[in-house]
Amino acid sequence: MPFSALGLTKHILQGVQAMGYGDPTPIQLRAIPPALEGRDLIASAQTGTGKTAAFALPTLQKLGSHGRLRCLVLEPTRELAMQVETAMRDFSRFTDLKVGCVYGGVGYGNQRAALKEGLDILVATPGRLEDHLQQGTVRLNDIEVLILDEVDRMLDVGFLPPMRRIIAKVPKNRQTLFFSATLPPEIAELANFALRDPVRIEIGAARSVASIVKHGVYMVDPSRKFDLLLALITAVDYQSVIIFSRTKHGADKIAKRLRANNHAVAVLHANRSQNQRIEALSGFKSGKYEVMVATDIAARGIDIAGVSHVINYDIPQHPEDYVHRIGRTGRANMSGDAFTLVAPDEAKKLSAIERFIGQKIDRLTLEGFQVPPNGENAAPKPPKPEVRMDGRKFFRRGRSPRR
Numbered sequence: 040m041p042f043s044a045l046g047l048t049k050h051i052l053q054g055v056q057a058m059g060y061g062d063p064t065p066i067q068l069r070a071i072p073p074a075l076e077g078r079d080l081i082a083s084a085q086t087g088t089g090k091t092a093a094f095a096l097p098t099l100q101k102l103g104s105h106g107r108l109r110c111l112v113l114e115p116t117r118e119l120a121m122q123v124e125t126a127m128r129d130f131s132r133f134t135d136l137k138v139g140c141v142y143g144g145v146g147y148g149n150q151r152a153a154l155k156e157g158l159d160i161l162v163a164t165p166g167r168l169e170d171h172l173q174q175g176t177v178r179l180n181d182i183e184v185l186i187l188d189e190v191d192r193m194l195d196v197g198f199l200p201p202m203r204r205i206i207a208k209v210p211k212n213r214q215t216l217f218f219s220a221t222l223p224p225e226i227a228e229l230a231n232f233a234l235r236d237p238v239r240i241e242i243g244a245a246r247s248v249a250s251i252v253k254h255g256v257y258m259v260d261p262s263r264k265f266d267l268l269l270a271l272i273t274a275v276d277y278q279s280v281i282i283f284s285r286t287k288h289g290a291d292k293i294a295k296r297l298r299a300n301n302h303a304v305a306v307l308h309a310n311r312s313q314n315q316r317i318e319a320l321s322g323f324k325s326g327k328y329e330v331m332v333a334t335d336i337a338a339r340g341i342d343i344a345g346v347s348h349v350i351n352y353d354i355p356q357h358p359e360d361y362v363h364r365i366g367r368t369g370r371a372n373m374s375g376d377a378f379t380l381v382a383p384d385e386a387k388k389l390s391a392i393e394r395f396i397g398q399k400i401d402r403l404t405l406e407g408f409q410v411p412p413n414g415e416n417a418a419p420k421p422p423k424p425e426v427r428m429d430g431r432k433f434f435r436r437g438r439s440p441r442r
Contacts, residue, residue, distance in 0.1 A: 042096075045071045051100050054130040055092075064089035065242045071097050073238045074216060081217040081230050084242035090188070090218045091126050098184050099127070101214075102159050105135040108177070110160040110184040111209065113202065115192040117142035117164055118307075118316065123188065124162040136160065141177075143167045144313045151176050165193070165201040172208065182209045187233070190219040190226055191359070199229065206233050220366070221359055254365055254377040255401040256389065259408055261382040265296055267408045268352060271378060272302070272330070274405065278347040279323065282332045283364050284308075285353035293352060294332045307333040335360055343367075351379035354388050358395030378403070 042055050042063055063071070066084040074080055074097035084090055098110055112127075114120040124140035131138065139158040141150045143166050154161075154177050161168075161177065171177040185206065187193065193202060215234050219226065222241070230237065259267045272280065284290040287308040294304045305319035305328035322328045324343055335355070346368045355361045361379075368375025379400070381389050393399055 050133040053133040067093045069240045079215045079234045079237040081237045082240040083222045107181040112162040112186040179208045186216045191221045255403040280348040282350045290332045303328045305331045349377040358392045361392045
């Protein structure tokens, strides 16, 4: 079924065509019609399946033309807020609707000016939105559509209290759309508070990896992780690759070593300034940087078509983060590959991920990097000293005691 069969108006369809969209994805097919009818939604689908268009297109059609601030979109990170703002601007390019964005980490001046000028749609992170509410620079009295995107992520980072406060300031007579990649039990409590008789939509298994992503695991000695990373980057035919590190320091260290090996690298983590983040994302999108090294701040904050590979340099701390990291490739119906480098002592974390996604992840090997089946490092462990009756230490395997 084409987009034209979903009941979208001419101007919205022009925006869809200008974005280069083909046929609707399953989440768009299922979500757009009830959203156009004004129904509340609680929808989940694998990351990278087109959730932004699923809520943006019916909302833009409902608003019609420029007027008051009538739509609020809440996002968990500034990167995701910026990307959703850009997408909504692109979809609405053949209308006179105005879209703005407020998020932390930058000054208030430009945001205040945009709010004063007048917006139809505001994309915001909860913390910065509450600041503007307290300062009186924004009012939510006329909101007709409230959209909570990546709801599970907002719960993870502690946004439940501010979300409740914000929802309480929005008119009760509104349409509310919940979109998420996973639906943990905590979402039900918030849904009961915010939604009215919602249509429930679930595309695929909420905990599964998109079928067009091929993913596998390399068991590796911790001391050889970076060597394996270099070997993988050399061996695969990639367009662009995102490498995930568990820590900010680790991301900087990986990037430094990759640059020393003549790779063009961008870095994205919480310690980077807003200008540095914007430059990293734009440079990665344009091809200036072939590799991006990031922490989990980017797992749900990057929506870039054409990322051919994801490499988990560090195994994720939480199983659900695996789904979101892997979902950075295989977007917009394009195939992708994802690899995870796992040290033998991380086997329990790997098992937890496999239980979460309900499948065994393929074990892969690269010549020269095999780990013995028992998970031991190839190098022998140093002998443990034993203590004789007289208190002197000696070593097994015929070694002489220290003198």
